Every structure is written in structure tokens, then in C-alpha cells.
Amino acid sequence: MLKTMWVGDPDADFEDFMAESGALDPIAPQFFIPELLDAPQNPILETLKRRLDFKSGVEGLTNTKLAPLKPASITRLELESLTRRKTASWDTLCLPGATAVRSPFISEQDQQTFVSIRHHVTPRLRDPFIDIVHVSEDQLMQSLRSTVLGSSSTLHVWDQSRERLVLRGVHTGNEGILIIDGKEHSVGQSSIQSFLTIGTLLHRLDDFVLVLRKKYAAQGPTVNALSYELSTILRYLRNCLTTSSADTLSSLRMRFVPYYDALDALARLCGREESRAPSEYPVFDASPRIILANIYRQLDRHVEQHSLRLVQAVLAHMLTVVSRDLIEQTCHSVGYGKQLLSSYGHENLVASDQSLLIGISEDAGEFPHDDADDADSSDSGEDPTPLPPFFPPELIEGLDAARKSLKLLKAAQADHPILAEAETYPSIRWVWRDDQVFTAWNGTTVRTPDAKTNVLPTLVSDDTVDSALAAFHVFDLEPGTGTEHLTHDKSQVSLNYLEDFIASFPNTLPSLTPTLPQLCSLVFLPLVEHTSRLSNTLLSLLLSPTSHLHIPTHLQLLRSYLLLTSHGYKSRLMGALFSDSDDCKESPEVQLFLSPPNPTSKQSEAEDTRIWPVGLASTLLQRDTWPPVGTDLSFLLRTVIVDSLELRMDTDDSENQTYRSRRRIMEEAEFRLGFAIRDLPADTGREKWLNPLTIEALDFLYMDYKPPHPLDVIITPDVLSKYQRVFAFLLRLLRVQCASQAAFRMIRKDTLFPTLTPSNKLLLHCRFVMQSFVSAVSEYAYDTVIGGNFDPFIATLTPDIDPTAAGFSDIFALSRVHSTLLDDILSALLLRSGQRNVGDLLRQALEYVLEFAVLVGRLKRGGLKEYEAAPLLTDLHARFLAKMTVLVKVLTGLSEKGRLTRSTVDVLALKQPLRGVQCLHDLLVRLDLGDWWQKN
Template identity: 25%
Template sequence: MRISGYSSEVLQGIQRLCLECGNNTRFLSAYVQDTYKTHPGAARVAVATSVDMTLLVIQNILGVKARQARSLLQLQSLIRPIQSVLAYFRILIIKVSKAKTDEQTLSLVFREAQALEHSNVLLSEIMREVLSRVSNPWTRFAEKWIGVRSEEGTPLTKENPGNRFVKVAKITIVDDFGFETDERDFFLDDARMPEFVPSEVALVMFETGKTLRLLRTHHPDHPLCQVGFITQNNPPPLQWHFDWKSIGHLQEDVKDYENRLFANLKHWSADTSTSQLTSMTEKATDGRYALEFFGQEEAQLEGRLLASIAALDKPLISTSEEDNLSKVLGSKLFDEESIAKETISNFSPHWSLIPFHSFGPLVAAQARIINREYMKLLFSAHQLRDHLSLQKQFHLLGNGVFCSRLSHALFDPNLDTAERKSGVALTGGVMGLRLTGRDTWPPASSELRLALMGVLAESYLSPSSKSISATEKKYDIPGDISFAVRDLSDEEIDKCLDPGSLEALDFLRLSYKPPAPLSPIFPPIILLKYDKIFKLLLRVLRMLYVIEQLFQNTLGRTSKWHDIGNTSLRFRYEAQYFVTSITAYFFDTGIEIPWGRFAIWLDGVEDNVTKSESGQGVQVLSPDEVREEHERMLDRMMNTLLLRKRQQPVLRLLEDIFAVILKFSKVAHIEAIGNGENEVQDSSPKKLYDAFKKKVDVFMTVCHGLIEKGGKSTRNDVMTDDGKRGEEVKENTIDRLLLKLEMSGYYGHARA
């Protein structure tokens, strides 16, 4: 082709430009058709739809503007911006084709839109619209998960295989009797979360949906579980906002939505009838009506019919997003100057902040609302404080009546035996296991039931009964707690067979099954830690009883040990001092201090939940956050009680000292009843006292070493008014134990 006045190079340049546009158009059209046929995923379909819309708009523009071109320069100015758009989309499609999941596709589109921020103004504007369209499938699922959009079809439950960033998987749980069971639960799949979503927003989003499913499971009649109640409060959609002006409007909309929802929940009462909730659903602005036509007046039927016709006349897919993309292409494809001026006027935040400001406000507001309602129910309807007090009283031996009853039931030799013997009838008196006065061990299950019957029920003190007189009837124990037998290995069973060993009572445990709504606060791992603490404290309780018996066997009026030596007396005094010091340290420092801080922290949580004013700016924690703090409190206890894995050598030293004291108590008992001639030479008081001194010296040396190493860094348990933790403190309390043991140089003066 030759045109006078133009060289062949100019004509070939225009020809190559048009040829490239045609090839790119064919490539993109083929990709769109192939995508629609194969259905690779929602995100890639959205990309294909954006490409299809772009091609359609460009064809319409060319059909009008091509006829107006009167020179090659006009033709070139018409083709060049189109060529840049089509070439960019071709490169984008090649990159998208390599993505394996929708989240990878979405993350790729976000990176591309971010890269164009300061390079090509037109492509940057187009890619923002493409990003909004490609994000729609993900944002719709996120809205359904956090409860601001109704779930069409089957709701996502633990019986489903999961979807997107929510994974449903089986976890192995060991129950109270040592049996393994599989339980399905929700998990956050970080690999399926788009990379641009901030980690804190992703975690809050997941926990909000998880708490909402708990609310739906245990309180299906709650307003937050009703679709109509949420939709009638007009929650803002979860979508992108690229400039500060739009972000400001979003924050105002979220604030208004939260205030409306908070006010409606405030007026809702527990006796809300099903009919009221049904009416709320019917009034919801979701375009659906109940199929109730019989008994309706003609005018009402006609109105519903006209509304149905109007709904059917609407397009199946909203065209607002297509209009946005076509508007950008139609009005700004050949007018980059207006885009540049608009970009300057609309001051936008850095791209790293855009996801946080676009999704964070609505997610945070929904989390505050759902967490507040579920935590209210935990504190009120499900008596969370009572169940925590139950663990403190029994698992942590915080109930003095329980400790006394349990100690007598297990150790007192003066109680009637619960052991069944042939030809001997059981008496009707108070029965016990009589650990210190029997040779056969362990007891049968029938003995356990008889000896421990009523110990829990008659010892329990309700937190709300402090002002009740002691003569009033005992309160019922919340939950399901009872004595049970621990599942032990063969080696552990062999140790339990000896009634004089420190492990003689390791088979006894407390079995607690929390109610289903409290399961997030009491998972199996927390119950296991309570069990480990109870096992150790039960040994300490036994040692307290043993040193009391030592006093009676050495200095009691009924004792027949008349030729007792100074070594035995010194052993008795030092053993008593050591055991009481360990006990005071365990209970005062190991149990009371962490529990007291946790109680203060929980008071702050409950105060924030029960505040009657507007929920704006109030820190409301989720059940998972309460569980984490609950577990941290138990970890601090276990660290002080020497129950952590790295502290096992120190705990074994302490157990060896207890074992020596038990051997001496057996010798003292034999001497006290007048059978001193049966004393075993290897268990003489002199040898036992020497072993006791050496082990105590080693134990105290190790404790000094622990002080020099220092404790791990942790944070103060007390929550401030703004919901933040206190300053970092050092968690190493072993110096308090040494202070008790070495008060006034006790051991140094005793052995001088």
C-alpha cells in the first residue's frame, strides 16, 4: 500500500500497529472462549469477563471513532492507546494462566495493579476496576463467613470439606479416659488467603466466622443467626476503596451499621418469639417473600405479583461493575489528562494500607458484635466463671473442705475400710482407702466409689454463695466432673502397685467434660494441663499428711518409739520444714498468683462485654483469645510447679526427696507401733537422713543455678482499659522458694 506524502516506513509502522492489535484481539478472544468452556475457577472467570468487556467496549469505540479518522496521525492516535491496553492484557493473561488457585490469581492481579500506580495512568485506572471485579468471589465468601451476607444453599459447617481460606479437618483428641477420638473443626488455611490481606485482619475474619458458627450451633434463635436481622441493618459491602475520601465514607457507614445493630440487639430480649424473628426475615431487603398466599387480600396478592414481575425483569448479573469498567474505557481511553487530574485530586493511601482500610473496618465491627454476644452468653447463660471456679476448687485444690475430705478419704487409717473381704460385712461408718494402713494396693473400683462418694458434691462452693449461711443446702456442681482412673502405661502401673511409693495415687484423676458451648475455653490440651497439675498437687497433699503423721509417730502420746534418737528428730523437723516450704511455694506462688492475675484479666473482659453504652472503641475479645489467655495462665503455673519438659530433672530431684521422706515415715510408723525389730538395715534413719541431706543440697544448688540463668520474658497478665497487655516482666519465681528454704540460714544452723 502506497499513499502520496508518506514513506513506506511510516505505512509499515501503522500496519504493524494494527496487525498487533488484531493478533492480540484474537488471542484474548480465544482465551475468553476457552475459559468459559473449561471453568477453571471464579477468579480466572472474572479475569476473562473483564477481558471480554474490554474487547466489547473497544470494538464499539472503534466502530464510531474509526470513521472520524481523516489522517494517519489521527488513526495512529486512535490505535496506540488501544494497542497498549491489549498488549498489557495479553501479558497479564499469560501470567494468570500460570496461577493454580483463585487466591494466587487474585494476589497476582493486586501486584499488577500496584505496579501500575506510578507508571501508566490509564492502565492503573483499568486495573483497579479489574481488581474489584476479580475480588468479588472472594469478598462474597468472606461476607458470608463473617455473617453480613446470607448463605445461599447449604451453609458452611464442620460437615463440609471447607471452602477457600476456611479448612475443615479432623483432629485427634484424647478424652478423659485416654481414648482417642477424631473431631472435625475449622482451621485457617493461610495458603488460601490472598497475600495482600493483612495477617491480623485475616485472623480476626476467621475467628469471627468461627464464633458465629458456635452461636448458630448453640443458640440458633439468636438474632445474629437470622438472615433478616442482619440485612435489615444494611451492612456495607466488603469491597475495595482506593482513596481516602472513599475510605472515610466506609468508616462512617460501618460506624452507623454497628450502632444500628448494637441498638437493635440491646432491645432484643431472650424471650423473642419465633414469629417476631420471622417478621424480621420477611421485612429484609433481599427481594424474597414467604410463600403465603392463602387468606391474603386481592390488593396484597396483586402487589406481590407486580413486585415479582419487577424482580424477574432485572438482569441476572448486576451491571454496575461492567458499567464502571466500560465507563473508564469509554471516557478515558483517549483522555489521559483528565485521568491524571482526577488521580491528583483523589489523594490515595499507599497500596500496603489499602487492603487494611478496605476490609479492616467492617471485619473489626462484625467481630466486636459477634464476640460481644457470644461472650455475654458464656458469662451469663453458660456460667463461665462457675466452671473456672470449679477447676480452681478441685483440679487446683483451691477448696479447703475438698482438700480435707479428700486427704482423710485417701490416707486416714482410722476410717472404716471400704475393702471387700469374704465373710466380713461392711460397716455403716465413714469409709476410706486407708493408704497408710493397708498392704493390698491398688483398691478396687467399688472401694473408690465408696470412699470418694459425695466428696465433690459436698465440698463444692458456688462463687455466688459467699453470702449464704453454711446451714443452707449445697449447690449443684456445674458441668460433669467426677473421679476417674487415669490410663497408665505398664511401667506406671507397676509403680502404683506399691502403697509406699510416691506414685501410689497416680491412677486417680478428675474427669471433667465441659458443656459444648464452653468447649472453645476448655479444649483437651487445657484439660490435660489441669490433670498434670492435679497429679502433682495430689502428691503434695499426701506429703502434708505424711509429715503430720511423722509428728504423731515421733512425739505423740500413743507412740511406742521411746528410744528415738536426735537424727530421727532432726529428720522429722527438716522434712516438715521442707515439705511445708514447698507446699507454700506451690500454692501461694504457683497457683494463687497466676490465677489471681487471670481473674483480674477476666474481670476486665467481662466488664467490656457487659458495658451498656455504644460498642464503639470497646475491646471485646473472642473465645479463642480467652482460651489462649487461659492456656498461658496454666503454662505459668506449670513453669512455677516445675512441670515443664525442660524442668523434668529438677522435678525428679524433688520427687526423690519426697520418696526418702516416705521411706522414713514407714520406718517411723513401724517404730511407733512397737515393731522396731523388723526394721530393714538399708532403711535406718541415719542412712535415710544422709540421703535426704544430700538430695536437698543438690536441689538447692540446682535452684541457685536456675536463678542465675534467669526466667523467660513474658507480659503482665493484667489487661489495661484499652485492652492491651502490661509491660514485660521476668517470670522466674524460684528465688521465692529459696527464700523460704533458706530463711535465716535454716539449714546452715541446723547442720552446724
């Protein structure tokens, strides 16, 4: 083994050797730690001493001309000094003027260096489906200022297929990642996401506005107001986003938070959220009801969640602007607002009140009618726009009645004061500030067009002329001066209004109306009061005794003539149509046929087929045809109406306004009341109304009434048909009653069964039983049913009783009660369609009474012999007993179904009228007081 011995300086020789051999440089230590002495130490003083010794030694070497030191020795001294200065510990003394040195640790370097070293040490794996874009923070800030406005920038571009902002340069199907220089990937991605969302929502809402203007512009003003309001709000938000400035990305993002929330609320309202794909957009409903309901629902949600003031203000302004047209339409439809007189011309709504001529339609020809009926049919118009659900329920319920009441009130009294005060009512508008809510709460809003004078001008004075001329002083100015505040840009005006609205919008709703439903109720309170006032005004006018439209007087006419409660009219009508005479010689006979005459029949004319129709007036049988339609009957019935009306008018002799209005009603009743021929089927020839011997012989005749406008709302055709059904029943009852009285006179005067004593006793028994039955039914119909139901109803319409307290909120409520009243009368008389079976029992029992009277008439005339009439009488008596037994049993069952909670005596004691089927208990008592029918 070769051994080498070093002579001289080992370090120098080693370096020379290594240089000559071409070996690597030696690795010298990079720090020096002095050996600690085993003695008490003072690190601070020792450090100062070493620094001073080193400094003085260096200066001495520099000033003294010595032999040059070797490079290795100087390098070691400098390295030791540098190491001491770079070593950081708790006992290192910072001298004055010393500069800080960078840390030797990588994690404590600057962000740019750290990210670069980390990327160099751990490079990102290459993914072919991920495209990476590097950008500096300055470039990103400049790009985001364009991106946040919804426009394309140097980094992002609008993708029309997905309708969102995406990175430029990203291949189709790949994911783009933006990395900010000097920041980690996750931090950079989350920092710009809010900017991209704001820009995406802005662009989507811009496209939605274009869709509204192109496809839904013809849907009405509400859709147009929505598109215009959205464009104004978007313009305002863009201005705010443009003027917002910040130094860093995080601070700018924090400034955009309110606008992000506002855009998110608008996007949810329009169905354009960022999470939705274009294929998932909901179908837009352009109806005003749905649009306003969605806006109100969004605003209510944000108010309940205490969202940012900007979000609530934007939605509140949108609700204020978009609902303005619907609110104005609603106000004008009920005569509330300044456009009442211009929208509803008096000349088109004043209904003429012409006299009506009513009579027998087949003889008297066509009769004139009210022009108001034609006006209503031509002025029907389109259905009103459905109201959003946030409108107060009482307003929604009473709005339709108020619209009709307005038309009826103008037709009744065109110059009514409530119509003249239309322009003095305050406008219905949304209020949001405390002072506005307080003013609306106290009702101190100025209700006149002129807020300064608080009066409506009646005469033009000199002061008025001077003030009007003073408005033209602007024309005396120099051109271009005094117009700085004017602008022709309507969008700028709307934008200024929106800015002022948002600036003055409160942080929370006023304390008087802390929730949105309460605020909504306060806003629409004047309109609710107006609708109620309008309906009450019309009802009060129609209940006024001084008006020719006095409802109780017209209803009394209907009760007197169609319900046959007027004694004078009833006696005259009975004299014209019926007869209870027992003079068989003066009463003509008619040929009995139950089917149309057959032309091929060879019936002998000598065969006795003529029978006396007992109970009918002889004047109806003179033409030997049935029904006896002709001018004679028309004149006879017209005379009955005119004579009975003259009798009623002669009862009053006062000269006050009430009498004059009543006299006018009676004078017009001559033309409003009349008889007419009913169009009944006559195809089979077996119709009973063609046979004068049946109880339906007078069903062809009915009475009609043409009410003046606007009373046709109460006396509708449906209500008149109910009156006419009762009138037809009462005519049948009168016919049977007159026939029963005629039979009574015939039996009392002569003995019709002189040889057959049992048959004669049976005849007297049948006369008593049947006449008692007819009397009970007649008294029940007039006293219990009509008198017990109609009279209390008329009593509630007197001026001494408040209609509201009586349950009549408006004229339509009165109309419903009136119709229900007639339904109760029909039910009590068993005339409803659901009571057909029971009604047939009562009708058949009355038919047997008429058949009994006809049989007595035939015996009286000698058309039947005793032995021929005896079996007929026995069979008729048996059939009548069987029918009455079944009728009483059915009436008993109806009375025991719990329809009457108290007895008749208790109800009468409490002055409560019997209604509907409750009256049947009274009929049962009248028919079978001692349970005779049930026992036999």
C-alpha cells in the same frame, strides 16, 4: 585538408546539412539570461516592460500578413519566453491569474514521483531471505481494520506456531517487509507495527480465555469470573477499535494508543506479552489468592505511574468483578451479609447442652458427652480460601477468630441481636468515585435492606399489599410494550455495565484515598469492624455473670477441684484417700512387692513382707490389691464431689439472675466433674504406681472436667491435661503431707528409740527438717504458685474491667492467656518437660520424707528393732541431706540467671505477680532462709 565554406543562413544550412547527413539534433540552450546593463536597474519594471513588448510583438506578427518566419526563429522566441516564466528568483513578479509551475528539482516533486525515480535510480538489492510486499495506502488501511481486531486479512495471517500476525506470501524462514507505495520503507514498517501488536494481543488473550474455560473451569468461581471478565473487556475493546475512524494512518494510530496500553496491561497480567514466545508462557496459577494479587499489583502499578484512565478503569473493573465472589465468601463466613441466615441454618448450629455424667470410667461405663463436640467434628468442612495480601492485615489476622466466634456465638445464644442484624449491614464493594468514597468515609451508607423506609417491615399492612400488587401492572400492558429496556443477553448487560463503569471512572483516585492501599482499607473497614465486634460480643457474653457460660465461674470450679483450693472439697478428698492417723492397729498392712509375684517362687508365706503404707486411707487397703479399683471407690469419690458442691450452693441465697446462672453451673458441675482411671503402663512389673508405699501410688487416679460448648475453646483437652498434671503433683504432696503428720504423731506419743539416744535425736531432727520441707513446699504451691498466678487472672475477668483493656481481644486471646497461665504454674512447680532433672530432685526429696514416715510406721508396729532401724535412719538422713543440698544449689542457680529483675519484696510491693520460674526464688527463700543448706 578539405575546407568548406558556408553561404547563406548558416543555421538553416547547418540544419539541412545535418538532416541530410543523418547526424544527431543539435543541443540548444534551455534558458536565456539577458545581459545586464551597467546602469541602475529596476527588475520589476523591466520585467513588466519585456512581457508587454513580447505580447504586442506577437500580436502584430499574427495580424499582419508577412512572409512566414523560419521555425528556428519562432522556437527560439518561445523558448526564451518559457524560460523566463520558469526561472524562479526573488525578483520574479507573480501576475494575477498566473498558475504555479512545478519545480524542476527531483526532491521537490510529488511523493509518488520521487519514490519511483529513486527506486529506478537506486534499485533495491535482491535478498533471497527477504520477501517484499507492495501495497497502497488505501489497501493497507482496509487490511489493518481487520488485522487490528486480531483476525486475518488480505495482507496478514495468524501464525499459530508463533502466535502472532505475519505477512501473507512470506516463505518459511524468510523475513517479510511491507512497503507502502509512495512511502519509504522505515516509515511504513513503524506505522503498522502498533496495529499488528494490538491484533496479536487480542488474539492471544482470546486463546487464553479459551484455555481458562477448558482447563480451569472447575477451579472455582474466581477463575470463571476472570475468564468472563476478560471476554467482556476484549469485546468492549473490539467495539472501540471498530468505531474508531481517521483519515490518515498516523491519526488512526494515535486513536489506538489507549487501547494498545490497555491490551498491553492485560497481556502482562496474563503472561501473554508480545515479546514472549508460546514456549515462554508462565504456568497459570488458578488459586483465587494469586489471581487477585496479580490484578491488584497491576492496578497499583498503573495508579502509581499515572497511566491512561482507560487502563486504570479496565483493571479496576476487573478487580471489582473477579474479587466479588471471594469477598462474599469472606463476608458470609463471618456472618456479614444478607445470606447469613440461609447459609448458616440455626437448626444446624444450636448445640444441645445435655448434662454429663462423669465418674470412674472402668466401673461406671461410658458417659454421655456434649453433642456440640460431634457437631464441630462433622462441620469442620474445608479450609477457607487464603486471602490475597491486599486485604487489611487486621482483617487477615482476625478473620479466623471471627469465623470460630460466629459458630460459638450461635451455640451460646442463637437469638443474639448481632445475628439478627446480619441483613442490615452494607455490602462490601469497591468504590472508585469521589461521591462513593465520601459516602463510605462518613459511614452514611444505608444499612437496611429497604432504602426507602429505612426500617425492617414487621407486619404486613394494606399499603404493603397495594405496593406489592402494583408491581404486576406490567402484565396489563400490550404484548411487546414496556420491555424495550430488557435484554436476555447477559453478555450485553455486562458490556453495558463495563461501558458505564469506564465512562464514570475518575482520572485519579479520590483525594480522601489517594493511594490504592488506602482505598482498600476504606473498602474493607466495615468488615474489619464487624469481625472485631463479633469477637468482642462473644467474649462479653461469656464474661456476663448472668450467663450459664460465665467463664470465671467455670475457671473457679477448675481451680477449686483440679487445683485443690476448695477447703471443703480438699478435706473430703483427704478423708477419702489419705489418713494422718497414728493408730497402727486399725491401719491395715499391705504386702510389699517391687515386681510382679513370680509363680515359681517358693517364698515362705510365713516370711514377714507386709508393711504399713503410712498416709493412705484404710478403706483403700481392704481388698489387699492395688490399685483399689471398684464400685466402692467410685461411690466414695462421687460422694466427695456431690457433698462439696452442695456445700458451695448453700452459700448463696439470693434470687437474682446471677444467682440462677451460678446455681445452674453448680448443678451441671455434678455431671461435668468426675474421677477416672488413667491408662498407665504395666508391662515390666516395676511401675511405681503399682506399689502403695511409693509416692506415685495414686498416679492411676485423675480428675476430668467436661466443659459446656463453647467453653471447650478455652478449656481444651491440652489445657485439661495441664490441670491434671498439677492435680497429680498435689495428690503426691497430700500423701507425703499426711504421712509426715502421722509420723509426727507417732514420734510424739512414743519413744521409738528408747535405748539408742543418738538415733532418737536423729529421729527428732529428721522429723523437724522433713516436716519443715513439706510445709514449705505445700505453702509455696498453694500460696505463691496457684494463688499468685490464678487469682490475678480471675480478677481480670470481672465485669468492672474491660476485656480489651486487659489484653483479651477475643475469646481465643483469653484461651491463649489461660494456657500460658498453666504453663507458668507448671514451670513454677518444676513439672515442665524441660525441667525434668530439677523436678526429679524435688520428687526424690519428697520420696525420702515418705520413706521416713514408712520407717517410723514399721518401728511403731514393731516390724523393725532399734538396732535394725538405726542404720536405716542414718542412711536415709544422709541421702536426704545430700538431695536437699543439690536441690537448693540448683534453685539458687535458676534464681541468679536474671529471670527475676526485682526482689520478691519489690514485686509484692508493686502488686506484680510472680510468674513461672520467677516463683522459684520464693521457694528458695522458704527452704533456705538462713542459708542453712548451703552452709552445711
